[in-house]
Amino acid sequence: xxxxxxxxxxxxxxxxxxxxxxxxxxxxxxxxxxxxxxxxxxxxxxxxxxxxxxxxxxxxxxxxxxxxxxxxxxxxxxxxxxxxxxxxxxxxxxxxxxxxxxxxxxxxxxxxxxxxxxxxxxxxxxxxxxxxxxxxxxxxxxxxxxxxxxxxxxxxxxxxxxxxxxxxxxxxxxxxxxxxxxxxxxxxxxxxxxxxxxxxxxxx
Numbered sequence: 001x002x003x004x005x006x007x008x009x010x011x012x013x014x015x016x017x018x019x020x021x022x023x024x025x026x027x028x029x030x031x032x033x034x035x036x037x038x039x040x041x042x043x044x045x046x047x048x049x050x051x052x053x054x055x056x057x058x059x060x061x062x063x064x065x066x067x068x069x070x071x072x073x074x075x076x077x078x079x080x081x082x083x084x085x086x087x088x089x090x091x092x093x094x095x096x097x098x099x100x101x102x103x104x105x106x107x108x109x110x111x112x113x114x115x116x117x118x119x120x121x122x123x124x125x126x127x128x129x130x131x132x133x134x135x136x137x138x139x140x141x142x143x144x145x146x147x148x149x150x151x152x153x154x155x156x157x158x159x160x161x162x163x164x165x166x167x168x169x170x171x172x173x174x175x176x177x178x179x180x181x182x183x184x185x186x187x188x189x190x191x192x193x194x195x196x197x198x199x200x201x202x203x204x
Contacts (some may be wrong), residue, residue, distance in 0.1 A: 005073045005078065008111050008118050008155070012082050013119060016066040016107075024050050032112060032119045039125045040155060040166045065089045076190050078113035091135065095143055098135040101157055104128040108182065110189055118136035126179055127154035127172035 009060040011030055043053055049175035069085040088103040110122040136143050137195050143160065151159035154172030159165075173177040 001075055002116070004113075008073045008075070008080055008082050009011050009071045011111070011118050011120065012071050012107070012109060013068055016068060016086070019053065022054075022067050024054050030120050032121045035119075035121050035123075038170065040067055040127070040158065040170050043167075068160065073111075074141070074190065078192050080111040080118070080187055081190050082109045082114075083107070084109070087095045091156070092158075092161040093134075094132060094157070095141055097139050097141065099132045099141060099161070100135055101130060101132045101161065102160055103130040103155060108186060110186060122183055124171060127152070127170060129157050129173075130157045130190050141151065156165045 015027055017028035018024075018030070027045065031046040033046075034105040037049045038048060041068065042049055044052075052147065052190075067087040067089065071082045071084040074081045084107040086105050086107055088105060090103070092101055094101075095161060105128060105200050106126040108124045108126060109120050112121045132141065132143075141174050143157075148156040148160050151166075152168065152172060153174040155170075169175075169178065173179065183199070
């Protein structure tokens with residue numbers, strides 16, 4: 001059990017490490033073939049995610065960087081859940097200037113044991129809050145509460161910098177019903193045997 005938890009934490013850490021450095025083949029190797037991902041800017045298969053990440057104006061000097069805290073891992077047989085607090089650092093243009101944005105998220109991943117070891121079967125970002133500050137100290141970032149009032153509180157500045165071109169139904173702490181549904185589905189997936197037992201015997 002302990003070795004499984006260590007292996008899963010290492011997998012989660014390496015996947016984001018490879019993502020940040022553009023090591024796409026290595027990042028792809030962390031996932032199952034049918035893995036699904038969801039973040040603000042993407043929802044779909046792992047292969048589409050890799051391709052979108054590779055071609056999405058990727059620039060090592062301006063891409064996102066992930067600062068991970070230790071994962072909380074729950075193992076049940078050949079399945080596991082890993083929840084990882086993270087800070088996502090971005091350099092974007094907002095209000096006519098370059099700003100550094102920091103988004104606080106939790107990465108919830110389903111993990112499965114395969115012949116090649118543990119692999120990620122999904123990854124969902126749960127958004128908590130974000131902050132921005134000017135890159136150049138002399139700049140003054142004049143953004144009022146009214147400017148971001150139309151955007152989700154959990155990623156308001158990210159949405160503002162993207163001119164509102166972000167979905168409104170991504171799980172975030174400001175939408176607890178979406179977060180609860182995501183957790184419930186993950187727990188049911190982790191222990192399918194308990195779900196079958198709770199449903200009772202089949203009747204023919």
